Amino acid sequence: MTVFLQSLASGILIGGIYALIGIGMTLIMGVMGIINLAHGQLMMVGMYITYVLFAFLKIDPYISLLVSMPALFLVGVVIQRFLLNPLMKIEAILPENQVLMTVGIGMVLTEIARFIFSSDYKSTTTAFSSQVFFLGTISLNAPMVIAFVIAVALTLILFWFLLKTDLGRSIRATAQDKEAATLMGVNSGRITIITYALGAALVAAAGTVLLPIFYLFPDIGGPFTLKAFVITILGGLGSTVGAIFGGVTLGIAESLGATYFGMQYREMVGFVIFLLVLIFLPGGLKRLTKI
Template sequence: MLNVGLLLPAVINGVTMGAVYALIALGLTLIYGVLHIINFAHGSLLMLALYAAFFLYALGGVDPYVAIFVLMPAFFALGYVLQRFVIHPASHGRDENILLVTLGLAIIIDNLALWLWTSTTRTIDTKYSFEVVDLGVALIPLPKAIAFFGALVLAAILWWLIAWTDLGKAIRAVAREREGARLVGIRVEHIYAMTFGLGTAVVAAAACLLLPAFYVTPQVGYAFVLVAFTTVVLGGMGSFTGALVAGLLLGVVEALCGLYFGESLGQIGIFVIFILVLLFRPTGLFGARA
């Protein structure tokens, strides 16, 4: 058995990474909750945001944490345009077509990135990249600590927006009853695009929080989108609370599996949980039965 001196730091590191997983999953669950589709381009948009943050730093000296205030509006606009003028027209109102369109977008974005930037792994080296926070029981890299608190703050802002603003009320109305929302004057297509834009903006924020402690390649989105799908399923499809709790839980599971089985096998526990959830509780931790 491993001693507490090893377990506790692993758990704390897992929680910090799990908060970022939760943030990525929140964008996915928001889109699913309103549009009722899985966005296969989610990981590709995360990859694009990582490259955008990288080039802002490499070419303009813009710190990734400052880049959040640039990239969130930019990727919100990108998501809005993609949904309003690409995904919706190409899908002709059919959910199965939306799945195919987002899959096609993912393939195009990934291959375009590979052509433009090759498969070279890129990282950034900031003055705080190797600084640590001493918690007494564990040393946590400063970028991971910032990512943890940043993800929680952004999740709280997103929850407030959905729960208390007029846009949030419209989003919840469309998610609950699309035709009823249309009858009371809500522009459903506009709300769809706003929701997709918000989900994409959240992904851009997650990329900025990740970059100081991570890397970027054209394939980097694959691993994250698989974990995000698992997080959404474990938490319950469309559940904000579920996505947050599941993201933290999966971060801890990954850290402990990495400790026991080696870092390269860290995600094996995540996918074991995914299979168990599908077998024994397909509605997830906080999902409601149909």
């Protein structure tokens, strides 16, 4: 029982961070209708920014959230403005042009990181790195808990932004019906830029809080891109609430899978869920709640 609770707890903790990754992806999916296959790679860039700040300026990873998020916001603006939006105007046979473009962007980001930092594994330590909390018989390690708390806080701020501010409402309107939103005076070109940048900033935050937990290397982006879309499919395309449930479900499933089947199956659990959802619950968890 303790083993089960322990896996469950660490699953929920990592799931909170997965949710943060998934929300960015699902926002982009909702507004632009494309899968951002550079999502994990953007996270990788955020992690390297945090790493550089830590290694050269000795800045604590949690404080560098204030740098990595704005930096990735800018990267997101540039990508959407100069690489993705121009594609809307190009006549092409393939409908998935923008998705292909994000694949290209992901490859370029990974290779640039490899150029600068080589393929070596990097890691950071914080003051709390080796601290452990106890909750009854369950042990929780401190960086995970802090990362979870930050992820939840950012998610709450995002929801406040989406529900209460004008800009947030415009984003939701564009996601619901682009043409109607445009007719109501929403500048949809600007909204796509902001959404992509927001998604990039959120995933950068996830990367930053994950850095004290994971090793960092240029290829870390790929697996996280895949996780992000598993979450998106699981939660229902374009649903932010779904992404939270999707993230937590994936976190728990991975954690239990690793405990009961073995470490090497950890990655596979996500894909099995993905296939099961596609077969039995197309539309994802969103379908169950009707939100």
